[in-house]
Amino acid sequence: MIQYYVISIQPNLENQSFMLILSSLYMLFSILAESLAKMEETTKRLELTSIMVDIFKQVSPDHIAEIVYLLQGKVRPDYEGVEVGVAEKMAIRAIAKSSGTSQAAIQAKYVETGDLGEAASHILEKKSQTTLFAQEVTVDRVYNTILKMAQVEGSRSQDMKIKYISSLLNDASPTEARFILKILLGSMRLGVAENTIMDALAEAYTGERANRILLEEAYNVSSDLGRVAHTTAKYGLEGLKSFKVTPFSPIRPMLAERIRTESDALSKMGVGFAAEYKLDGERVQIHMADGHVEVFSRKLERITEYYLDVIEAMPDISKSSNIILEAEAVPINTETGEFLPFQNIMHRRRKHGLEKAISDYPVVVNFFDILYVDDQSFLDEVYEKRRQMLQYVIKEGGIARLVPMMIIKTEADIVEFMESSVNAGCEGLMVKATDSIYRAGSRGSQWLKLKQDYQKGVGDTLDLVVIGAFYGKGRRAGTYGTLLLATYDDAQDMFLSICKVGSGFKDEDLDTLYQILNEKILTKVDLRVDSIMEADVWFAPELVIEVVAAEITRSPIHTTGKADGDSGFALRFPRFTGRIRVDKSAEQASTAEEILTLYNGQAKSY
Ligand code: ATP
DSSP: OOOBSSOOOOSSOOOHHHHHHHHTOOBBHHHHHHHHHHHHTOOOHHHHHHHHHHHHHHSOGGGHHHHHHHHTTOSSOGGGOOOOOOOHHHHHHHHHHHHOOOHHHHHHHHHHHSOHHHHHHHHHHHSOSOOTTOOOOBHHHHHHHHHHHHHOOSTTHHHHHHHHHHHHHHHOOHHHHHHHHHHHHTOOOOOOOHHHHHHHHHHHHHSOGGGHHHHHHHHHHHOOHHHHHHHHHHHHHHHHTTOOOOTTSOOOOOEEEEOSSHHHHHHHHOSSEEEEEEOOSEEEEEEEETTEEEEEOTTOOBOGGGGHHHHHHHHHHBSOSSEEEEEEEEEBOTTTOOBOOGGGGGGGOOSSSHHHHHHHSOEEEEEEEEEEETTEEOTTSOHHHHHHHHHHHBOOBTTEEEOOEEEEOSHHHHHHHHHHHHHTTOOEEEEEOTTOOOOTTOEEEEEEEEEGGGGSTTSSOEEEEEEEEEEOOGGGTTSEEEEEEEEEETTTTEEEEEEEEOSSOOHHHHHHHHHHHHTTEESSOOTTEEOSSOOSEEEOTTOEEEEEOSEEEEETTOOTTOOTTSOEEEEESOEEEEEEOTTSOGGGSOBHHHHHHHHHHHHHHO
8 A cells, every 4th residue: 555644645636735745745664665675575677677666656756866866775876975884883872772772682683683674673673662752754754864864074973873863763663674774784685786777767757668778878977866767757758868968977987898819809899990008097087167176986986085186287187178088097106107006096095194195106197088078078979089189188298198099900010009008017908999989887899908917817807895704813813814705796786705815915905904894894794695605704795806816616615606506606726916996886896797708718718
């Protein structure tokens, strides 16, 4: 039964003011929570879509964005940097405050159930539900409380946050509490990728799932699914035409497919394609307009403060002051001019002493694409034209460079260019079709990547999620000596174990990782993690690190690629490369599918 905050909906309304009330309907959170519970029980994309279609059809266009963000465990698009993340300890204190139960008893229930949301719902069930002044828990209220909570800062922020959480829990039913906590802790396991949400939006508001593609176009240039949802709900497909490339809304990056050899490039591209050095730094999207500059990461997070040197230089670098550019920022030794390892950029990722870090770890900005200039989108221009404009608009010198490019006609050309790229300290080449437009948000065959690494070992570096750890012994006592790593499975929204890694770590890496990982400790294995191996410590699956390995083998003790009764995949002789991939989210880690492709490629190359 559909229940709204305004309970009765009468058909055939004549009364205007009642229509007004209807248009600002608030959905009860219990309705959403019920749907979330159903979604948790299925991994089938069609079922997930149809549950979401039902929800979307019930909610007013003015509140659809809230629902879409909550479904993704967010409150705002990533680039606004509003973090929901609440630590377990804080959540336990809030549950204790609302229920009058001791923190120890909550902890015990948590260990028993394996999920803090679940534990809270059991505990709150026992609490008397007859609170006299209970306020209705609407989606709008949950959303706004979480948003306010995410924005509080300052010395009393912990107490304020606990107050906000417990104010919700005081009025929530056990099921509502379960999902409120799951959202806050980031432990909702719905398995809904952005594309599935867009399928559901297209079906709910346009009657045609195939229209997803139009929603996707809007999403690719806005990186804001809530805004796409709101516009579709309110103005239909016509409304989506208003989505244009706009400075300060990051554009989803175009990505590349792997190739293994130079001759693969020729067989995929024919002759007359472009090759560029593949630099090993951080991908940055730089937006400049109205005398203002912002920098966004590959994950579309706002990272402006880490690049104040670049911001300052931008007006001198670009001939246009109304522009969106893509570049690879690479740390450099200013005396020798040599590129330095990527991890030097990590030193800039700090709250204190940022100015010193910026001057101690200088970068050069290597421009490789232009997405917008002088009020005009360049996404639909072909590579050739974009490169021409880039060469015209960028004034090289100081920290600004153009990525070296060569038009490849023969295999000898590409072999030679690959060699000079590697000699210059780069990873290899990016191969780009000269007649291709910029396909925002897609990984296709118009861009190919050829790394030196692909030519040895398993064929590539892998970006894996740290899910657990084993305590170090001897010299490594007091740190985590070995980490348990996982791939990401987007169909199930699960992290599947693939190897233990204990080599490649320098002492300072172990210290840094220990500090980062200690913020992510969980009492029990995360619900999104599937591991047969028992770690000493479990972590929230968030941190991505890069590893190389000698070989991919079949293994019964890891769950990546494991079907019923079958073996999974494991990495032989994995080694940490020294790169913590702060620029990737856990959901952007290597997938089981990629492992399978590399495994098959490996077999062929024997
Ligand atoms: P990788 O792990 O290889 O960096 P990725 O998954 O981060 O891959 P891909 O699209 O697969 O992203 O590889 C392209 C990446 O290479 C870009 O995200 C960018 O950071 C980097 N890069 C370096 N040089 C270039 C270039 N000339 N053109 C485009 N991207 C470049």
